[in-house]
Amino acid sequence: MTPQGQRVFLGIGLAVLFFFSLFIGRMEIAPADVLAWIGQWLQGGGPEPDSKTLVFFDVRLPRSLTAVLTGTGLAVAGAVYQGLFRNPLVSPDILGVSAGCAFGAALGLVLPGAQFGIIRFLAFGCGLSAVGMAAGIARAVAVRPVLVLILAGLVVTSLFNALLMLLKYTADPYSQLPAIVFWVMGSLHRSAWTDVQLIAPVVLIGLGVIHLLRFKLNVLSLGDVQATSLGLNPRIYRVFFICISSLMVAVTVSACGQIGWIGLVIPHMARTWVGPDHRIMLPVTALMGGIFLLGADLAARSLTSAELPVSILTALIGGPIFAFLLYRNRAKGWM
Amino acid sequence: MKSVSCFCLCCFVLLAAVRLQAGIVITDDADREVEIPDQVNRLVTAFKPATLLVLSLGGADALVGVDSSSRHDPLNLAVAPELKEVVGVGSKSQDISLETVISLKPDLVILYSQKTGIQLADRLQDSGCPAVVIAPETFDSIEKNLMMLGKALDREEQAVRVIQAMHNVQETAHSRVQDLENEERKTAYYAGPSGFLSTAPSGMLQDVMIDRAGGRNAASGLHGYFKQVSPEQLMDWAPDSIILSRMIRPQAKTLLKRKQFSLLPAVKNNNIHVFPSTLAPWDFPSPLSALGVLWLGTRLYPERFADISLMQEVNVFHRTLFGQSFTEMNGYLDDELPGEHPVGHTHLPDQDRGDLSP
Numbered sequence: 182m183t184p185q186g187q188r189v190f191l192g193i194g195l196a197v198l199f200f201f202s203l204f205i206g207r208m209e210i211a212p213a214d215v216l217a218w219i220g221q222w223l224q225g226g227g228p229e230p231d232s233k234t235l236v237f238f239d240v241r242l243p244r245s246l247t248a249v250l251t252g253t254g255l256a257v258a259g260a261v262y263q264g265l266f267r268n269p270l271v272s273p274d275i276l277g278v279s280a281g282c283a284f285g286a287a288l289g290l291v292l293p294g295a296q297f298g299i300i301r302f303l304a305f306g307c308g309l310s311a312v313g314m315a316a317g318i319a320r321a322v323a324v325r326p327v328l329v330l331i332l333a334g335l336v337v338t339s340l341f342n343a344l345l346m347l348l349k350y351t352a353d354p355y356s357q358l359p360a361i362v363f364w365v366m367g368s369l370h371r372s373a374w375t376d377v378q379l380i381a382p383v384v385l386i387g388l389g390v391i392h393l394l395r396f397k398l399n400v401l402s403l404g405d406v407q408a409t410s411l412g413l414n415p416r417i418y419r420v421f422f423i424c425i426s427s428l429m430v431a432v433t434v435s436a437c438g439q440i441g442w443i444g445l446v447i448p449h450m451a452r453t454w455v456g457p458d459h460r461i462m463l464p465v466t467a468l469m470g471g472i473f474l475l476g477a478d479l480a481a482r483s484l485t486s487a488e489l490p491v492s493i494l495t496a497l498i499g500g501p502i503f504a505f506l507l508y509r510n511r512a513k514g515w516m
Numbered sequence: 517m518k519s520v521s522c523f524c525l526c527c528f529v530l531l532a533a534v535r536l537q538a539g540i541v542i543t544d545d546a547d548r549e550v551e552i553p554d555q556v557n558r559l560v561t562a563f564k565p566a567t568l569l570v571l572s573l574g575g576a577d578a579l580v581g582v583d584s585s586s587r588h589d590p591l592n593l594a595v596a597p598e599l600k601e602v603v604g605v606g607s608k609s610q611d612i613s614l615e616t617v618i619s620l621k622p623d624l625v626i627l628y629s630q631k632t633g634i635q636l637a638d639r640l641q642d643s644g645c646p647a648v649v650i651a652p653e654t655f656d657s658i659e660k661n662l663m664m665l666g667k668a669l670d671r672e673e674q675a676v677r678v679i680q681a682m683h684n685v686q687e688t689a690h691s692r693v694q695d696l697e698n699e700e701r702k703t704a705y706y707a708g709p710s711g712f713l714s715t716a717p718s719g720m721l722q723d724v725m726i727d728r729a730g731g732r733n734a735a736s737g738l739h740g741y742f743k744q745v746s747p748e749q750l751m752d753w754a755p756d757s758i759i760l761s762r763m764i765r766p767q768a769k770t771l772l773k774r775k776q777f778s779l780l781p782a783v784k785n786n787n788i789h790v791f792p793s794t795l796a797p798w799d800f801p802s803p804l805s806a807l808g809v810l811w812l813g814t815r816l817y818p819e820r821f822a823d824i825s826l827m828q829e830v831n832v833f834h835r836t837l838f839g840q841s842f843t844e845m846n847g848y849l850d851d852e853l854p855g856e857h858p859v860g861h862t863h864l865p866d867q868d869r870g871d872l873s874p
Contacts (some may be wrong), residue, residue: 206751232751232779239776240748297770353585353607355564355800356763359710363744370713370746373774487743488713 184461187454191468195249200474204480207486208236209284240371247372247380248478249471251433252443256470257463258426260443260451261391264402264459265422266327273430273444276423277328277337281311283435284341287348287361301379304435311337316420326405326416367438367492369478376436387429388467391422398459400498412417415512440492442499443470449506473498522596542668544626544627544648545657548637551622552646556669560622560861562633564589568802569661571595571833572837573671574676578603581605581620591796596837602665612636618643624668647699654721654803655682662803681836682806685829686728688723689813692820693730693872702816705734705755705782706743706799712768713750714762717743729812730820731757737842747776754780757787757816761799765790789815791853792831807833815851 182190204210210233218234258273266275274280285307289300318333319326345365352358391398397418400408408415430444451466474491477498481491539553551563560581561567567586570579576596584590584604594598603620606612608628617625617640625640625647627633637647648668652658659679666675706722708714716722717738726733734753758780760768768788777783791799791808798808807830814821827849831841838845 207746207749230779232754235776235779236748236751239774240751297767350610352609353763356609356709356761358609358715363710363714368744373776384524470778482746482748486745486749487717487738487747488749490744504518 184455187461188271188464188468189282191465191472195468195472195475198475199249199480202248203237203241203474205479205483206236207483208233210237213421227270227485231290240281243374243377244369244478245370245475246377247437248369248475250377250384251369251437251440252447252470252472253382253388253467254429254433254470255440255443256447256451256466257388257391258430260448260459260463260466261398261422261426262444263448265396265419266331266404267404268331269449270445271331271441273426274338274439276315276334276427277311278308278427278430279339279434279439280338280341280345282308282367282431284311284345284348285438286364286435286438287345288354290360291348291352291357292362301435305431306343308431308434310429311341312423312431314340316423326419337446363490364438366490367434367440368436368481368488368490370482370488372437380432380436383432384429385426390425392463394418394422395463398463401461402457438490438492440474440495442492442495442503444475446499446503446506447473449503453510455507520694522739535596542648542664544664545638545651545661546634546649548634548649550641550646550648552648552668554670556623558621558623559669560605560620560625561586562581562605562612562617562625562627562636563755565800565802566626566628567592568648568796568804569650569652569658569665570669572803573662573666573669573674574839575665575671578623578669580622581617583607584610586795589793589796591845592846594795594840594847608633617647621645624648626665642702651702655724657806658682658801658805660802678803678837681833682803685806685833688824688829689729689810689821693813693817696730698816700730701730702756703734703753704731704757704759704812705750705753705759706759707764707768708760709763709797709799710742710746712764712771714742714744714747714749717741721805722799725809725812726759726804728809729816731812731816747774751776751780754785756781756785757789758782759799759812760788760790761794762791762797765853772853787815789851790853792849793842793847794850795845795847803837804833811849811851 204212206445214233255273262271262273262275263269282304285305286300289303315330315333315337318336319330322329349358349361352361397413400411400413401415401418405415439466445469448466451462451469455461455465472493477494478491481489481494523684539551541549541551543549543739557578559575559581561570563583564586567582570576572591576599579599579602581603582599582605584607587599587602587604588682603616605616614636621644625645627637627647627649629649629651633649637649638773649707650661650664653659659682662675662678666672704726706716706726707714715735717740718733718736719739720741723733725734734755735745771777772783772788782788791797792811796802796804798804798811810829811826814826831843834840834842834845865871
């Protein structure tokens with residue numbers, strides 16, 4: 182399959198899955214219903230709001246869009262980080278952004294009377310401060326930047342995890358503790374248009390910028406010495422890519438909670454399929470990420486009449502896939 | 517002949533006294549047989565529902581250690597202000613401090629019946645502190661635990677009074693809704709303490725409460741413990757009423773404004789009610805859950821409950837359990853979501869508002 186063909190194939194796959202995701206759920210909505218609404222809309226005057234249109238336009242549509250945007254954003258951020266740090270173990274939360282977000286959200290859930298918007302804002306703010314702290318530590322140390330940055334990320338992650346545990350420890354076990362646990366587990370069931378409005382600009386602009394600069398990632402992944410000799414200032418681009426990816430991850434995590442494994446597994450799947458060249462691999466990663474999370478969320482909300490946290494499914498599916506990839510690539514290098 | 521029977525009686529009384537001196541044996545909720553002293557003067561409770569059970573039995577004087585959060589609980593402090601000064605021994609989620617409990621030299625420790633609680637109870641037992649575990653999760657087990665603790669604290673009469681009060685209040689509700697046909701029963705969605713989209717499936721106390729109040733739990737098709745549901749599922753159930761746990765009011769207020777819920781019958785008719793007591797949550801397992809049943813009835817079928825004053829029933833109930841009325845304890849009833857409402861909201865009748873003014 183040519184690179185072009187692969188992208189078209191994945192694009193069609195995503196579109197088909199998106200279409201199905203709008204028609205699967207607790208309430209029966211047939212494509213004929215949607216056609217009827219479009220007919221009414223064409224004749225002027227939108228469809229009468231009833232429970233079906235509300236489910237379709239205000240529950241499923243924003244939820245599926247959130248799933249695609251989140252999956253895409255997390256997967257691409259993962260691919261960028263793996264290229265940037267030249268390390269296959271890196272996932273987008275390596276610099277502490279997820280841990281920071283989780284702590285911020287837990288803080289919002291524990292604060293008395295805090296509204297939904299505040300929870301989200303605190304999650305976003307704490308996520309970015311965590312990355313800022315990691316970068317600050319790395320800057321202060323100022324030797325072997327890539328390695329120190331990862332270590333600084335570990336420091337910040339464990340710090341915020343400890344703070345999160347402290348919050349859990351003091352939380353009311355009957356109300357706040359389960360809310361924190363479920364929020365951290367990650368789920369798309371709260372998704373509404375406000376989430377789409379929040380995520381879409383950041384993720385789409387981030388994807389656009391990363392797409393335009395994707396060849397720089399190829400150079401950066403050769404290492405700082407090579408990159409400098411090829412006329413690229415590795416530090417500036419590293420800071421730039423970290424900023425963009427962290428923004429994307431922070432905005433998705435602050436809306437949906439921690440959804441694991443996508444940022445780690447999807448770039449590996451893409452790399453196995455199309456090779457390590459970021460110019461080809463990044464669009465494939467984006468599409469695969471969207472498909473993966475949309476599919477997982479579809480399963481999470483339709484397997485039972487209650488709601489399964491989607492992160493359970495992504496880890497359950499992602500883990501074995503990762504193990505399989507390790508087995509298949511056993512004789513090759515990672516890139 | 518007379519003297520012989522007299523002698524027998526004396527022997528019997530003497531034997532009984534000796535037997536009592538040696539303590540009594542009670543079987544707890546983990547089927548552990550525990551021998552406790554005849555007189556329990558130093559009591560430690562390790563989780564909130566246990567503390568509340570002891571208070572409702574009038575056993576506050578014997579408490580020398582309580583779970584830490586009970587020392588700040590408004591209801592507990594209204595019943596027994598001295599609880600503020602009692603030693604905190606930790607809590608179910610933060611772990612109990614074994615050392616603190618042992619240093620209090622308790623005659624009896626009341627623990628929860630999860631595995632960690634049972635393990636702790638066995639360890640305490642080995643250290644010479646009698647410990648029982650209880651699981652007050654349903655109406656039946658609450659009554660059973662009341663009887664068990666009544667026996668242990670030698671307050672069986674009060675235990676019977678509390679159980680009778682629970683029955684009376686529920687009977688008041690039941691008698692008014694028992695003739696409802698199945699199709700007349702209103703569907704109610706209960707939003708639990710951990711979020712607006714977290715609900716109580718069939719078999720949980722809240723499901724039983726809705727059922728006894730003449731309603732139908734929207735989530736009765738689900739099983740297990742608190743379950744998360746999707747907005748779509750809630751819209752599919754289309755409940756007539758939405759019942760909110762008290763602590764999720766801010767979140768529920770934001771979510772209920774969303775357009776997707778605007779067509780729910782409960783939202784259209786503004787049948788959204790918050791568990792009303794400002795002192796203690798009636799939707800959590802405790803003897804007070806009986807009041808939750810009555811309140812739910814008055815909200816679901818106001819016309820059938822027009823003849824009773826909820827406030828009066830609540831006051832009588834609290835007086836039976838705690839020796840003071842609800843109003844005297846500075847409690848009041850408030851079952852509205854804070855803030856403005858688009859359509860006219862069903863208010864509690866004025867006499868039920870629980871004004872502090874006489």
